[in-house]
């Protein structure tokens with residue numbers, strides 16, 4: 476078929492507003508990673524701004540009949556071009572469906588797939604309700620995080636966001652609009668959750684909600700010793716079944732001398748920087764446990780008692796307790812204030828060679844020795860998060876992949892590359908460091924799984940998915956047989972889609 480996607484779409488085969496304006500194409504090619512695309516990668520040929528799910532379906536049907544790639548783009552907060560559609564069409568999910576994009580009902584909220592989580596939160600709070608499982612940052616879309624997993628410090632108890640969804644509306648790669656859930660089209664439902672955009676575009680998600688707490692008590696404590704730190708984290712996540720527990724458990728590694736110089740550290744007062752040396756540590760690495768307790772003002776006294784009881788069992792450095800108290804919404808939206816601060820200094824729109832790994836519990840101490848105390852040296856270039864999760868809160872029927880142990884850790888190296896003249900802060904150095912970390916894990920037999928994975932060959936993807944690969948492949952044949960969806964993930968070779976077509980390559 477010798478017609479360009481943009482022509483087909485403009486001719487009226489596609490739905491929504493279609494743009495071939497340079498600034499739209501350029502914006503749709505960018506992502507948070509800001510890493511250079513490979514030389515062979517062509518820009519998209521058109522951007523669709525859908526108003527409704529039917530518009531999305533029409534765009535996919537047009538792509539299917541024209542055999543060109545089509546990718547949903549959430550907020551473009553991927554790192555490695557996952558939301559790009561080289562030589563195809565990008566469906567900008569954040570546009571459209573003005574007004575009625577979030578509807579709150581008893582026990583759930585229905586949200587448009589391109590809705591930002593911050594807007595879902597604001598809407599549900601009007602009813603005194605809120606979703607229960609989060610990401611640390613809320614300027615991400617519902618469809619974007621559900622295509623990965625969506626994790627934060629609540630996951631040990633509630634599971635990832637993909638464990639907190641009742642129903643989805645999906646436009647499959649066949650151009651069909653389907654509603655799916657545990658009971659209805661369960662294969663599609665489970666395939667799409669954590670499915671990296673490979674099987675369909677999520678246009679609506681029905682998300683579990685709970686009564687929103689008013690406030691949170693937010694506490695950080697420090698550790699010298701890694702095994703004491705992880706033992707305390709694991710103890711806290713083992714309390715997930717009962718009432719006597721924290722509502723959020725995370726942690727991070729502090730490699731730099733001063734605790735105030737990353738975007739996670741606003742908590743420690745910049746006017747009164749805490750120096751590692753002032754804590755009497757001879758080690759250059761410290762670990763910070765971060766927990767919160769949700770509460771209503773009327774229950775502040777019992778909250779205090781519960782917090783005290785929980786803290787009594789922990790073995791942190793005496794006198795290293797930092798505590799604050801704030802509105803629930805301000806806690807959930809905490810990274811946005813850091814974003815505004817970094818933006819004002821020109822430090823937000825910089826390359827982000829991030830690496831996110833799930834590390835099995837049995838090997839986390841080896842990872843600490845080899846990576847935090849080894850490969851990283853004393854240069855982290857950004858926050859390093861580390862917190863454990865319970866595997867039984869993840870549904871193995873979804874496409875998401877986790878290590879094969881009851882408890883595994885997220886380790887997130889959230890680095891920003893700077894053009895400061897210091898090579899160790901530069902992009903090439905950090906990308907190489909990521910490779911060294913992955914090689915170290917492979918050499919030591921530490922069976923990590925990448926979160927927000929990035930691979931280039933089908934063989935590597937097969938290794939990533941392991942026992943789930945065959946099902947993943949079968950689902951692809953069933954729901955997107957022409958391999959037109961989310962080609963920016965580079966999982967499946969396009970089966971004769973336009974990306975290899977000569978007129979597109981030369982566009």
Ligand SMILES: Cc1cc2nc3c(=O)[nH]c(=O)nc-3n(C[C@H](O)[C@H](O)[C@H](O)COP(=O)(O)OP(=O)(O)OC[C@H]3O[C@@H](n4cnc5c(N)ncnc54)[C@H](O)[C@@H]3O)c2cc1C
Pocket residue numbers: 506507546547548549550551552553554557558559568588589609610611612615616617618619620622623624625626627671672673675676677678927961963964
């Ligand atoms: C500052 C920051 C903080 C973050 N914090 C966390 C965190 O705490 N926890 C966490 O889990 N993740 C976190 N992330 C990662 C985030 O979950 C991913 O980047 C995710 O892709 C969501 O981003 P997005 O909505 O911009 O999606 P995009 O980057 O636009 O898209 C990601 C992938 O999903 C596909 N996709 C997008 N929308 C849809 C849809 N409606 N239907 C089907 N497929 C779709 C795209 O085609 C693409 O393949 C963070 C990212 C940043 C930049």
